Amino acid sequence: MNDRHYEDFHVGQEFRSPGKTFTESEILEFAFKYDPQPFHIDLQAAEASQYGGLIASGWHVMAVAFRLFTMTDALGPASEGAPGIDDLRWHLPVRPGDTVRTVATVEAMRLSASRPDIGLVTIGYRVENQKAETVASMRAVQFMHRRENAHE
Amino acid sequence: MNDRHYEDFHVGQEFRSPGKTFTESEILEFAFKYDPQPFHIDLQAAEASQYGGLIASGWHVMAVAFRLFTMTDALGPASEGAPGIDDLRWHLPVRPGDTVRTVATVEAMRLSASRPDIGLVTIGYRVENQKAETVASMRAVQFMHRRENAHE
Numbered sequence: 243m244n245d246r247h248y249e250d251f252h253v254g255q256e257f258r259s260p261g262k263t264f265t266e267s268e269i270l271e272f273a274f275k276y277d278p279q280p281f282h283i284d285l286q287a288a289e290a291s292q293y294g295g296l297i298a299s300g301w302h303v304m305a306v307a308f309r310l311f312t313m314t315d316a317l318g319p320a321s322e323g324a325p326g327i328d329d330l331r332w333h334l335p336v337r338p339g340d341t342v343r344t345v346a347t348v349e350a351m352r353l354s355a356s357r358p359d360i361g362l363v364t365i366g367y368r369v370e371n372q373k374a375e376t377v378a379s380m381r382a383v384q385f386m387h388r389r390e391n392a393h394e
Numbered sequence: 395m396n397d398r399h400y401e402d403f404h405v406g407q408e409f410r411s412p413g414k415t416f417t418e419s420e421i422l423e424f425a426f427k428y429d430p431q432p433f434h435i436d437l438q439a440a441e442a443s444q445y446g447g448l449i450a451s452g453w454h455v456m457a458v459a460f461r462l463f464t465m466t467d468a469l470g471p472a473s474e475g476a477p478g479i480d481d482l483r484w485h486l487p488v489r490p491g492d493t494v495r496t497v498a499t500v501e502a503m504r505l506s507a508s509r510p511d512i513g514l515v516t517i518g519y520r521v522e523n524q525k526a527e528t529v530a531s532m533r534a535v536q537f538m539h540r541r542e543n544a545h546e
Contacts, residue, residue, distance in 0.1 A: 276457035331478035
């Protein structure tokens with residue numbers, strides 16, 4: 243894993259993930275476990291729905307998007323995770339055969355008021371498909387350790 | 395499935411799901427696939443982290459929470475899904491052996507301005523553990539079909 247700390251981020255920095263193709267069987271399997279709505283688990287019902295065919299659960303899209311983000315090596319042992327997500331939006335369906343990637347951009351940075359060893363990195367996430375259309379987006383504040391010598 | 399439409403919701407209505415116990419193996423498996431950060435996939439690293447032991451991926455918690463919500467039968471064929479999520483927060487870790495349930499409360503209702511067949515139901519979700527502590531929360535607008543005679 244990398245040695246990235248708070249100091250290694252800057253506003254405007256972009257992390258582009260590799261792509262990942264969604265398959266029909268993965269979509270059906272994830273949704274049957276976590277989001278069993280007809281348009282996610284039943285081909286016939288999905289066809290008859292307003293979506294006109296099977297679409298991936300939004301939770302599946304975000305879980306894959308986050309996995310893709312971790313593959314950019316943006317985080318590492320200095321990450322303490324994120325306390326939440328803001329403004330999560332699903333803009334377009336993800337269908338079998340679609341390939342998505344995550345584009346993460348550093349939007350803001352600030353030091354923690356209460357913990358001198360921590361910095362907060364606000365990251366805007368955009369999930370795009372093979373046509374470069376944005377299928378989902380969200381924002382999260384990532385807690386990152388500062389380098390030891392930065393707060394001594 | 396049920397026949398619940400927009401008209402069958404009211405502000406203040408509450409849906410309480412059954413509980414679900416998180417196991418160590420599920421936590422490790424989900425995170426290895428979707429959120430492979432050390433404190434989610436490596437017992438030793440998790441022990442040494444600020445969390446003092448393995449914790450479930452926040453995405454895992456929300457996916458299970460949503461599945462639990464679908465088990466309340468609040469939705470049904472009249473649901474068209476949700477366009478996004480607001481104010482998602484992870485308040486406390488979920489650890490192996492913890493049992494969570496979802497408590498969903500109708501916070502607001504309004505008719506669609508553009509589609510006479512649709513109503514928007516704002517739902518506040520609280521995920522609680524076996525001690526009735528809130529481990530996560532979020533808010534979403536659910537698109538629900540109106541009964542046919544309601545907009546004729």
